[in-house]
Amino acid sequence: MDVLQLRYLVAVVDAGSLSRAAEVLRISQPALSQRMNQLERELGVQLLDRGPRGVRPTRAGTDFYRDAHRLVRQFDELAASAAAEHPVRGLVAVGLPSGAAVHLAAPLFGWAREHVPGVRLELFESMSGYVDELFDHGRTDLAIRYVDPLDPAARAVAAGTGRAGEALLYDEELLLVGDPPEPTRDPDRVTLAELAAIPVVAPGTRSSLRQQLERAMRREERTLRVVADVESLSTMLRIARSGGACAVVPASTAADSAADGLAVRRTDPALRRTAVLRTAATTSAPHDAVAAVRSGVTTLTRELARSGRWPGIELREDPS
């Protein structure tokens, strides 16, 4: 028997139905069904009456519910009080480039409120170039940085052999969205040669995405045909949707807009980038607070990616 089973039972009795309780608990109905059956089997007592309109606790179930409820509460109190023993406090500055901020910012604040209420977060969301700059000037304690796997200088980091303070987070591909004036030979792929002929809207030159794009084109002795420099990914998408130009955006952004009926093409050769979480070596923020937030970022990234709430990215394992 496990405290989790007690939580589940409490939820079931409260909800009056396995299905609804499963929803509340954010797990599937069969999982809950199994767990409840297991609990009853372990105890050797029937706790629930399964009716066609839901479940109701039996006599034994009601008694058990009371105790379980109380125990779960005490359990949580213990955890809370232990955590309160040595509160993590401080002001942690985090730099997030737009693509990451879209998916990470809100969950990160939520996570912080829940897990480290004593920590105040200061979020700098802007184009990756500025984010890097802020970090290099010691203005942020943590920052996500994009790295081109082809860039030799960044190779070490992407390979996981970089210096401490840089942990791999995820990879993602850069995709072309919108319909080009001429159809591409492969409807799912656009070569860089073809790309050179397509009018695109791109972020400013301080963005790592822009730089990576330009570098890739230069490598093929082509140039990018930029018809508009814009600041935000959403603006890029809006323009692409209007048909005025195509846009090259990270896969996670493209995944959101694919549902809108926008055509999406991979590039050939594929352009990818690696997201790295940097931790400042010297910082004014309390060490433990920074560490906590860092682990929050990696944990959240994993959770979001796995649960499908951050589509288009591929996790890179690098526990640190």
Added chain:
Amino acid sequence: MDVLQLRYLVAVVDAGSLSRAAEVLRISQPALSQRMNQLERELGVQLLDRGPRGVRPTRAGTDFYRDAHRLVRQFDELAASAAAEHPVRGLVAVGLPSGAAVHLAAPLFGWAREHVPGVRLELFESMSGYVDELFDHGRTDLAIRYVDPLDPAARAVAAGTGRAGEALLYDEELLLVGDPPEPTRDPDRVTLAELAAIPVVAPGTRSSLRQQLERAMRREERTLRVVADVESLSTMLRIARSGGACAVVPASTAADSAADGLAVRRTDPALRRTAVLRTAATTSAPHDAVAAVRSGVTTLTRELARSGRWPGIELREDPS
């Protein structure tokens, strides 16, 4: 956080050392070390001071210990009271052939005392033929039966397609122990032709082992040269050890005696048997008590086999 971690912490503080606590908890020291580190990480508090002579709780650890101790106790009380709600009681008769009884009898009594204190066990340990007979006459509620995988009638059971009430437990091989008068061509294998020339001691004709042996020999148009009919496996081994004759015994028995320097040979073709757990369809014992003991037998068999305390057997999966 989990109640198990709380139990572990309590044990650690009580023992004053991870190693010793691990021993008490019957887990390995690294496992405990990991769990404690995880607990501290989750709580964000250091609970233990690691010294070279063991560990001592920190200030926070001491407080935490008290609460954890209390919670664990309440937790167990809840489980106990819920189980007491609907106590399993009754008299369950179990038939075990000698080979199985050697390894299973004592653990089974221990398990029953712990998990179903209201159940009284009646154990019939004897040669497999009698065990079968007792079961067929309704004198036992559960019984282990040996099945020859080559016997067509038993084929269905061994294949897992038998009727309900018969669950696969394990397979084991029959081995020749002791040194035959003439060395065999293959020192690790004895053909049935060679076996016919070897004086062996065998259990009585009511034993399934004996019957299986005779059947196998007859199939090759040979006869077994039995120089002594004995009742117990241990007597057979004693005679084999004295050098008077060889003995054919199940692998689990042979494994015990291999350490005594007795030569062990597989037969060629290999003789194997399958152990099946039978459950009486109609019985006077309470249904739930029988079910509990049945699950105890399967669980124990698995545990013993996996932990190496029942060597020589190969588990068959057949959850039921």
Added chain:
DNA sequence: ACCGCGGCATAACCCCTGCTTATCGACAGG
């Protein structure tokens, strides 16, 4: 002073458990 040893941490691996999706059976209501 050295070496040995008790004790905790780390690494690499494995299996079991608990979750998932997919599907079914059963009962109530239109």
Added chain:
DNA sequence: CCTGTCGATAAGCAGGGGTTATGCCGCGGT
């Protein structure tokens, strides 16, 4: 009678908690 809702079952996958093997450190014995 059909349909929608709820719970149970099946089969597959992932992660956590366990294992063994090994490393590192500080103490004590001779």
